[in-house]
Amino acid sequence: MAAAAEIARMSRERPPYYWQSLDFQKLMGEYPPPPAFFNTVYRMPRPRLRNLQENRFRSQIARAWEVPFYQRRWRAAGLEPGDIRGIGDLTKIPPYTVLDIRDSIARSPPFGDFMGVSPADGRRIPLVIQTSGGTTGLPRPMLYAPQDREVMAILGARRLTMHGVRPGDLVQVTRSLGLANGGFHVREALWKYTGAVPVMTGSGNVTPTRRQIEIARAWGVNVIVGFPAYLRHMAIVARDELKIDPRSLGIRSLDSNLGMEDRGAIEELWGAPCHDFYGAHESGMIAADCAYRNGMHVQEDAFIVEILDPETGKPMPQGEKGNICVTSLYKYSAPLVRYNINDVSAIMPGACECGSTLARLERIFGRSDNMVKLRGVNVFPEAIGALIAEDARSTGEYFCIVERSGEAGHDEMTVMVEVAGCSVDPGVFQKDLERRLHEALAVKLAVKPVQRGDLDQYTGVSQVSKVKRLLDKRQSDSVR
Ligand SMILES: [Zn+2]
Structure with a gap:
């Protein structure tokens, strides 16, 4: 009897199918992946870009008002729906940090109230959970709706294409595969929007470093994605333990989040350019450098980036160092409105030689909470x-x-x-x-x-x- 009832239920309850969850054609127009990106957003005149940001900003604020975390914080700051009408009102909104996210999780465990969806919404929207790569305590969870996941994959594909990935390439991804978003994010970006084939070796505890090098050589990998310390470690293991000159592997390009690491030393080991990027698991790919490798272009159709004075919290002038504070323009499940990531950088003055109109972030000087x-x-x-x-x-x-x-x-x-x-x-x-x-x-x-x-x-x-x-x-x- 019970089994029959269960079968009856199973035959009735229809899950939301991923391929029907989004208007993909519309999404391609709104957030162009490569190659269209390079003829549109990458060179968009600043006034048009600002207009695009204004429209998306208003929708993002409307969505944020549906999320308890923002309702609570904004009301406490004396804001009401309608008070934030455009980007000009951004500074009226109190910034928040990872401590506020931890507080949100403590208030309403286990997922907090900063996401406008919960796992039960999986009945109507396909959801996936990934986390920060946290080293202490439970990692911070993030539920992604299809809109979040696809735009993130497109932003990632733009970065990887800027870093030399081409259709038909084999790209070895040495980022961890598990709860942390690092590896999966790159896999989705490569697989769905670059035409390159991801080789998901994962970090050294998933595939030992010697094996990673053997795979790169045997399969003819073109590009390697990894943390700077791991790229250096791999090259040294190849050279000193396997007696393989890493330069002989024919790696054309390296993709890393360099921060303060010495780009030149890694490039010397591998005989290939090493590209820098900046992103966080909550936000997706915020900025990536171009072939000129002189600052990272901000994906301004998807983000507004401010640099805040660490002492006063006030926005800093161009060229001056402060904390990166990000506002997302595309997120559905958990919009970010003035999220102070506490990483230190600056907006570079002047234009890039590549002709892009997108603003550039300097390298990441460090975490102000690691200081x-x-x-x-x-x-x-x-x-x-x-x-x-x-x-x-x-x-x-x-x-x-x-x-x-x-x-x-x-x-x-x-x-x-x-x-x-x-x-x-x-x-x-x-x-x-x-x-x-x-x-x-x-x-x-x-x-x-x-x-x-x-x-x-x-x-x-x-x-x-x-x-x-x-x-x-x-x-x-x-x-x-
Ligand atoms: Zn450039």
């Missing part, structure tokens, strides 16, 4: 990494430990650095690097040379795709 205040000086671990990468006597791997020592409570940072080979004199290397860090950062740090591979237990570089660089023992034993 360590050391005896009154702001220190970014990422900036330390960039200085270390300049020294050929190191593998580029490093890990920073901050401690409060002595009765006076003096804050000290020790930077452990891997030396590249046995021909390096650790004493000389230590002195040279300490001097270099002191002159560049205006604060004294202790350097401790260690053997190759010794830092893996701290950073996880051979295993995970998001490496750790800092342990601040003054606050807690949390690793960032």
Whole structure:
């Protein structure tokens, strides 16, 4: 009897089919993927672009008013529906950070109230869940509706095409496959909108690094996508363990989120250009550099990017560094309206040689919440990494430990650095690097040379795709 009832129910309840969930033709016109992107949005005159942003901004605000998180926060700030009429009113809206998202999750577990959908809406819209690549606690969840997922894939395809991916290419993706969005996002972008074939090797704990290199060689991979530390690790494993010159693999291009990492060192190892991008799992692909590799073009048909003063929260003038604050223009499930990501960058003045009209973000200087205040000086671990990468006597791997020592409570940072080979004199290397860090950062740090591979237990570089660089023992034993 029960089985018969279940069969009757099964034959009645119709799930929402993905292929019917969107008007794909309309979407292609609104968010053109490559190659149309390069003849439209990429070169759109600024007034037209602004007009497009205004229209999308108004729809995004209307959608945000349907989400409890924004209703609560905006009402508390004295705003009512209708008060935000255009981009000019943006600064009336209070920005929020990841702490507010965590608070939202704590208020209404397990998914928070910042998404306008819940898993039960899967009955009417196909939904998928991915998360941040968080290293402490539960990762932050994000439900994506088809509109979110497809536009993200298009934005990703634009980035990958700007980075040299062409139809018919094989692209090896060394980003993690699991809850984190990093790997799947790239797979969808490549597969659906570039004509290239994704090779999803995942990070080093999914496919060991030696095997990754063997696959790249045997299958004739053209482009590799990965975190900078992993791209460097792969090249060194190829060269030193497998005795394969990474340059002989014929990799045409590399795609990474470089931040402060030394692009030149990675390009030298692989003999290929390394391209930079910037995005977050909540937002999708915000910006990517072009062939000129001089700043990252913001996808302004999908985002409004502001740079905020970390102290006052006020927008900064062009060229000045501050926190990246993003407003999405395309999201359905969880619109982002003034999300302060706390990554430090600046909008570059002037136009790019490539002829694009899209604004450019400078490289990402570091996370302002990863920033360590050391005896009154702001220190970014990422900036330390960039200085270390300049020294050929190191593998580029490093890990920073901050401690409060002595009765006076003096804050000290020790930077452990891997030396590249046995021909390096650790004493000389230590002195040279300490001097270099002191002159560049205006604060004294202790350097401790260690053997190759010794830092893996701290950073996880051979295993995970998001490496750790800092342990601040003054606050807690949390690793960032
Ligand atoms: Zn350009």
